[in-house]
Amino acid sequence: MWENSEHLTISGLARPLRVAYLVDLERDAERILDAIFAEAYGRWGGRRTLVVPVLAxxxxxxxxxxxxxxxxxxxxSFADLSDEAVAYLHETCGPAHLIKHRELSAKTGEVLRYDIQLPISSLLSLSVLPAFRARSWGFEGPPRDIKVLETYWDGSDTPFLRENFGFPFISYSNSEIAKKHPDLFTSTTLIGPNAYSDPMQGKDAHATYLTSESDVLSALGQAGGPLTLAQISDWFSPSWELCVDLRARYTHVVVGDSVDDRLAFWNVYQRLSRPSFWEIGALRIPKSYVENELLFSxxxxxxxxxxxxxHDGCVRVCLMSCSMDEECLGVISDRLKRSGISTIETLSISSHAVVVPPLNDQEKVTLHTGGMFAEPIQQVSAEFSSSRAPVPAAAPWHMTEAVPPAGLRHGQWMIDLTVDRALDHGRFDNQRDVWIFPRRIRLERAVRIDRDPTARRVEAVHSLRVIRTGSLALANEAGAPKVSISLPEDLAAIRRGLCETLEWVPFDRARSDRPRGRVRVAHAEVSDKGRYLMGVIGMFDSLSSAFNVLMNEFWREELQRLGGVPAEKATDLRNQLIKRLRRKFSQPSGPLNFSDDDAIERLATEALRAGRMIDRERRYVSYGQLRRRWGDSVEAFLAEASDGTEDPDADAYYRDDDRLARSLQRLCQCEVLFQGRDWRCPRCFNRNWIGIEALSRTMTCAVCAREEPASVKGDWQFRANSFLVEAYRDHGTEAAIWALWRLWKGWSRSFYYAPSLRLWRERPANDRTADIEVDAIVVVDGRVHLVEAKSAAKLDSNEIDQLITASKFIRPDVLVIACMDAETDGLKRAVEKLRSKLEVGVEVQLLTFDPGELEPGQFLS
Known part of the structure; x- marks a missing residue:
């Protein structure tokens, strides 16, 4: 319902693949960090890879x-994780892949190698060089003689150069990469003296060879010196803006050899603003370099x-260490100052965690490009055709500015997708709902990705994930076949998420009992209560229109007068039944006693008779009554808002009963109300209702067929749709609508829901009773709300147990107890009991009814 596919768009933003490593710092961390740094330097955007320590x-x-x-x-992960930790990471971080490093057995006497095999092959960092070469970045024109630091395959690299700058040979395991692209770049290569003097080694004729670490440092320290993978891997790469409370435009120099020093050196880079092309953002100097005067200089x-x-053009340095005290750093600072560096700050840090940003306002952490690059964010849009749309082929800026040669454009990047919702529940006409997915229920499994089945790659299907903002992301690569995406209906998506058995790729592929997701239900279907909710809301043009009427103070009171009162609130009817029972059973006071089967049968008969009397009650209202009551509400509003002065024009606007008439017309058009006449037959005394569509000059009694001339006096009369009255009276629909409305008022960009559902732990056979029934599941801006809607302030122990069980299967972010009544001590105790028994991570929210929060009755839509 309400679907409008006109101008529905999907937009895609290209960005690098983001990788985080989990490392046990007590287990061979030095060599693991070597492998991580080498892999990251070879990947576009890899310099801003995050390394996270794992403790016992x-x-x-x-x-x-x-x-x-x-x-x-x-x-x-290079560390073991418990099943609960794996589930936690999937629910909070939502990676496309959370995997454990697979260690290959080393032969006797060999050192274990850490060969990192990412499940998604990334775009190479060297792919940025054609775009760098294609433009002028200063006054000298486009760069032509591009050199990249490299090492020869003879093992001549040094730990200092490898860690701080990187080598293509180590990152790509390919010694020929520079030879194959001499027109693009050449290498400045560190080589051992023996290999350099050996003519049989097959060296690159275009390369510049240096035989010592000192010579390499001299070359790097010259104007126009060679570029390094550490720099290149950060070029043209949208990254998180984390420049908070740290010296963003300082080169951070970490001194020391401890694992903490190495981890701080690596992670602190993410706190820096983007360096220019030849600038170095972070260095780690080992103690041996501090003690070697030549290398230190x-x-x-x-x-x-x-x-x-x-901004003053001077080099600024932040000198820091986890393993040296302030005094030692002060000595090193003095030595650097004597070399000409004037602005130096020292910082002795207690551990690697000092570089962790505070991140108090996470919503402000957004992707950015900056500095002298200022390349535009690459965003492409497409339109839906029916329920399907092509995935926008957004590519990194440098790939569109200058296409890299075939050997350098291999690999994938990610596309973040912002998708309009066909079923728009938005509160504002100028802001459309978009799809924001939760992570605690895998609704994205209901998204269909279609790709040419003959295509050579299908990674896009397996890399689909929900990013932090709730949007979708999937991988793409140069030359990939076109991909289309189809979005599910809300109910289908939520049912799929509740029943999903394969939520993630197994963490440890060597385990036979590896979990693939949380325990979910086997089957979910809409309950009778849910069907009534869908039916009532479906009467309106949109969810917003439904709320504007059903949560309007004036119309709510009128619907109650027309019979839409929940059984829990029908005080007058209850009192009438009790009075009748006391008279029938001759028990004028005290507790009513039904001591034998005959009394119980008479009780059942009286209850049935009372129910039939409700259906026979006269339930209509005249236009004059509506106009009078609405006018009273307007006058009360004007009296309250008056400041002692009169404004006839404004008062006339509010008193204009055409607004009431227009609202009535809309309600009759959507069949919430029916317009007609009620008349009593003078022969059989039957009360007849004649709708406006059946009016003629003659009215016929539905019982005795007596004909009467049509009445010529009196107002139009209106009665409520019997389906709506039944839903409100017998199925608690108003409480569910009110709960949805309260959550909808907190909507920002995305709102969708499933009505009341029946859930089975095992697939039901025949008509087996459901194990659990929930009133609604609502997703507001990506947060899952499990709703228990109550007409009265009661929550018994059985209902509490049901909610606890439901939360274990549904995994909501928030359990909402929505009570259309005043808060009571018993209700507060029940909520506290719920809080104490729910799993960590599930918030409990209590909503109680306040008539003052309803939409004002004088404003009708």
């Missing part, structure tokens, strides 16, 4: 918020030439 008790809690904000597409000259500069 689990992931270091100081990094959890950063890991969530970082929003990794792949979480690659070379590093100082390198920092002076290529350190990050402030």
């Amino acid at each position: 008790t689990g992931i270091d809690s100081r990094y959890l918020k950063w890991l969530y904000v970082f929003d990794a597409d792949i979480i690659y 070379k590093v100082a000259a390198l920092i002076l030439q290529r350190g990050m500069r402030g």
